[in-house]
Amino acid sequence: MTMNTPSGDTKHLYDGKTVRSSAPSRKKLAGQAGGSSEIPKDAIPKVEMPSFIESLLGGPLVPKMKFLAPDRMVQNLQLGVYGVLVALSLMTYMVSPPEGTIWYMVTGSLAISLIMQLLIIGLAAGTGFWGTFQRDGRYTLISNLLFILAILRFAASKVSLSSDPFGLQDSPLLLNILVVVYAVLLVMYFELTNGVIRYSMLDTSIRTNEVYVMNPKKIVGKYHRSLLINPIFAGVLAIIVLSANTILPLIVGIFSTDTALRMEESVELISVYGVALGTFFVFCIVGGLFALNLPNHLQRFREKRAE
Amino acid sequence: MWSRKSAMLGSLAVAMYLLGLTLRNEQLVTIAVVIFVFLTWAALFGGHADVASSGRRSEEWSGEEGLALNSVSAMRKLSNARLFEDGELNVTLRMQNESPLAKILEVKDRVPEVMRIKEGSNYILMELGPRRETFIEYTLECPLRGFYSIGPVAVRIQDPFGLFHKEKEMHVYDDFLVFPKMEDLKDTFVKSRVPKIFTGAVNIRQPGPGSEFYSLREYFDGDSFRAINWAAYARSGKLMVNERERDAVSDVIIIVDSRAVAETGPVSRNALVYSTRAAASLAKYFLGRRDSVGVIVYGDEVVSVDRDTGKKQLYVILTKLAGAVARGNIPLQVVVNRILPHINKGSPIIFLSNLEDDPTIVNALRDFRARNFDVTVLSPSSLEFEFDAKRIDRTGYEVMKTERDVLIGELRTLGVNIMDWEPDMLLSTALAGARGF
Numbered sequence: 001m002t003m004n005t006p007s008g009d010t011k012h013l014y015d016g017k018t019v020r021s022s023a024p025s026r027k028k029l030a031g032q033a034g035g036s037s038e039i040p041k042d043a044i045p046k047v048e049m050p051s052f053i054e055s056l057l058g059g060p061l062v063p064k065m066k067f068l069a070p071d072r073m074v075q076n077l078q079l080g081v082y083g084v085l086v087a088l089s090l091m092t093y094m095v096s097p098p099e100g101t102i103w104y105m106v107t108g109s110l111a112i113s114l115i116m117q118l119l120i121i122g123l124a125a126g127t128g129f130w131g132t133f134q135r136d137g138r139y140t141l142i143s144n145l146l147f148i149l150a151i152l153r154f155a156a157s158k159v160s161l162s163s164d165p166f167g168l169q170d171s172p173l174l175l176n177i178l179v180v181v182y183a184v185l186l187v188m189y190f191e192l193t194n195g196v197i198r199y200s201m202l203d204t205s206i207r208t209n210e211v212y213v214m215n216p217k218k219i220v221g222k223y224h225r226s227l228l229i230n231p232i233f234a235g236v237l238a239i240i241v242l243s244a245n246t247i248l249p250l251i252v253g254i255f256s257t258d259t260a261l262r263m264e265e266s267v268e269l270i271s272v273y274g275v276a277l278g279t280f281f282v283f284c285i286v287g288g289l290f291a292l293n294l295p296n297h298l299q300r301f302r303e304k305r306a307e
Numbered sequence: 308m309w310s311r312k313s314a315m316l317g318s319l320a321v322a323m324y325l326l327g328l329t330l331r332n333e334q335l336v337t338i339a340v341v342i343f344v345f346l347t348w349a350a351l352f353g354g355h356a357d358v359a360s361s362g363r364r365s366e367e368w369s370g371e372e373g374l375a376l377n378s379v380s381a382m383r384k385l386s387n388a389r390l391f392e393d394g395e396l397n398v399t400l401r402m403q404n405e406s407p408l409a410k411i412l413e414v415k416d417r418v419p420e421v422m423r424i425k426e427g428s429n430y431i432l433m434e435l436g437p438r439r440e441t442f443i444e445y446t447l448e449c450p451l452r453g454f455y456s457i458g459p460v461a462v463r464i465q466d467p468f469g470l471f472h473k474e475k476e477m478h479v480y481d482d483f484l485v486f487p488k489m490e491d492l493k494d495t496f497v498k499s500r501v502p503k504i505f506t507g508a509v510n511i512r513q514p515g516p517g518s519e520f521y522s523l524r525e526y527f528d529g530d531s532f533r534a535i536n537w538a539a540y541a542r543s544g545k546l547m548v549n550e551r552e553r554d555a556v557s558d559v560i561i562i563v564d565s566r567a568v569a570e571t572g573p574v575s576r577n578a579l580v581y582s583t584r585a586a587a588s589l590a591k592y593f594l595g596r597r598d599s600v601g602v603i604v605y606g607d608e609v610v611s612v613d614r615d616t617g618k619k620q621l622y623v624i625l626t627k628l629a630g631a632v633a634r635g636n637i638p639l640q641v642v643v644n645r646i647l648p649h650i651n652k653g654s655p656i657i658f659l660s661n662l663e664d665d666p667t668i669v670n671a672l673r674d675f676r677a678r679n680f681d682v683t684v685l686s687p688s689s690l691e692f693e694f695d696a697k698r699i700d701r702t703g704y705e706v707m708k709t710e711r712d713v714l715i716g717e718l719r720t721l722g723v724n725i726m727d728w729e730p731d732m733l734l735s736t737a738l739a740g741a742r743g744f
Contacts, residue, residue, distance in 0.1 A: 148319075148323070187338070194469075212431045215433065222467050226466075230468070234341055238341045276336060294351065
């Protein structure tokens with residue numbers, strides 16, 4: 001519906017009547033009806049509809065909070081990420097030679113696949129750096145995915161290195177440790193980039209009085225300790241799990257030396273399937289412990305011991 | 308409980324593990340194993356908390372709690388159980404850790420959405436030592452009337468990486484009441500034509516025994532010589548006597564429209580908010596004048612406060628007004644039919660409504676006028692609230708405003724004292740406008 005200015009004048013409604021208390025501003029408005037019935041843009045309320053992914057995840061994938069300038073804790077975490085990023089990029093290059101990559105399968109050219117691999121690692125490092133610097137979760141997420149893409153190789157049952165300055169290829173244990181260190185670095189990279197966002201959120205919430213933190217040093221100290229302790233434990237445990245193909249023959253060797261020798265030389269056991277088998281056994285045990293409610297028992301034990 | 312982060316890491320690990328086996332890629336399997344170990348370690352030993360990394364807020368908590376939270380308890384104390392709009396409420400929350408182990412806790416005391424935290428915080432991250440307690444204090448600003456309750460207290464404990472958490476909702480609730488705020492009125496210009504003799508009376512607009520001057524009239528036999536106005540006699544040459552305004556108390560009935568349509572407009576600026584504040588101010592004024600005041604609030608039901616006097620009556624009325632919720636659509640005619648037999652003829656009736664979505668308004672008010680009730684209508688305009696909030700366009704506003712003006716005009720012809728109450732107008736100004744001052 002449109003209303004032109006002349007016909008929009010409603011003054012005739014008041015003709016011959018005494019309108020005592022109709023507000024003057026309203027009378028003024030009544031004579032100024034506009035020529036358009038277009039709804040002003042700011043009149044439409046903003047409705048935040050979650051996207052399909054947000055609905056699946058129960059919230060935004062990347063927090064939409066605007067952060068204040070980073071504090072010392074966040075700056076330190078950012079520095080930590082940069083350090084890990086450099087180490088991770090170098091190690092990714094080391095443990096993912098171009099042979100067996102998707103690019104090698106597609107092009108059949110070692111040079112092209114090397115360039116592609118270097119490009120992906122470079123991009124992963126670049127987006128990781130930018131994402132951490134800007135504290136933008138989208139870039140760090142892309143970086144994480146690119147690092148995973150870089151490690152996707154076919155027919156790599158045995159670990160091979162593209163660059164081996166220390167001759168690690170000759171020692172299965174050292175090679176194992178190298179791969180575990182690489183994996184730990186990757187997981188720590190995931191955690192640290194997430195930590196930058198989390199502590200930026202916390203810092204902003206504290207500074208905008210949304211959250212009050214009592215004794216922040218202790219809480220931050222706990223996180224710092226965990227950043228050191230957890231990767232060490234994770235690394236050691238992972239080495240034990242991944243050495244199942246060595247540990248199993250040792251255990252079997254107690255009962256039968258011949259069987260142990262056959263197991264040691266078995267292609268299946270020293271390949272990725274051996275690793276998978278070992279992992280399966282270990283996690284069956286872990287699953288069993290959880291099924292027995294070990295975390296709760298552990299908590300009860302700690303409470304009792306403290307008493 | 309798994310956080311979103313741990314669920315994503317777990318899924319990634321499973322995917323990598325299976326992909327590693329398919330592609331015969333040991334690095335992928337190794338990464339998957341490290342992630343599994345990382346998660347297992349956090350699940351086994353994660354007894355402490357830090358910031359909510361998962362992006363989940365305590366509102367979404369489902370209440371899974373572990374042993375670690377069994378020994379945590381909470382108590383709350385409020386500075387007031389009753390206060391007025393825009394008042395402040397100090398909340399003290401006592402958190403107690405009865406365990407011999409220190410705990411890092413995330414505590415959120417849930418407050419009503421309309422409240423603003425003025426000082427302190429209701430969301431705290433803290434380390435609570437073994438067998439220790441701590442007090443959390445914050446101040447709430449209460450901008451809107453109503454019955455409210457604070458609680459529950461949500462407590463969360465999680466591992467340093469935010470992978471797993473345990474949560475507990477402590478059902479500690481404290482209720483409080485926010486009364487509508489009141490405006491000090493010098494005069495309401497509303498006076499009854501029907502006196503009700505009572506001790507401690509106030510003047511009504513009728514001559515009679517009283518203390519305030521009403522008018523001059525000629526002397527009749529039997530008039531007291533003390534009432535003769537000698538100055539007027541000197542001026543006019545006729546014996547003139549002073550008439551005084553008759554002192555009496557009267558019944559005042561306030562009707563508040565609390566139908567769903569009364570809440571049209573922003574939460575803090577709508578007809579119901581204005582009506583309840585006006586009703587509270589008027590009740591205070593009339594009770595201060597020692598009138599009997601009765602209040603009727605109607606929406607999905609008719610709630611009435613019987614006429615009475617005194618300070619206690621004010622709080623009874625304020626409590627009813629605080630609890631008025633915009634619901635239902637009872638026509639005014641139903642309310643009028645119900646109350647007519649119970650009110651004294653000629654009593655002042657003050658009706659507070661946005662006059663919307665009720666075709667019976669004209670007939671209902673005509674019924675009042677036909678029985679010689681002194682009807683005053685204060686009508687906060689929902690249209691103005693909506694227009695100010697830019698929810699309706701100019702054309703729509705003009706059309707609806709015209710309809711409203713026509714309705715107001717029609718009511719005025721019935722002898723109803725009516726005022727189109729604009730949002731920025733003081734109550735006293737609106738009242739004066741309604742009464743033609």
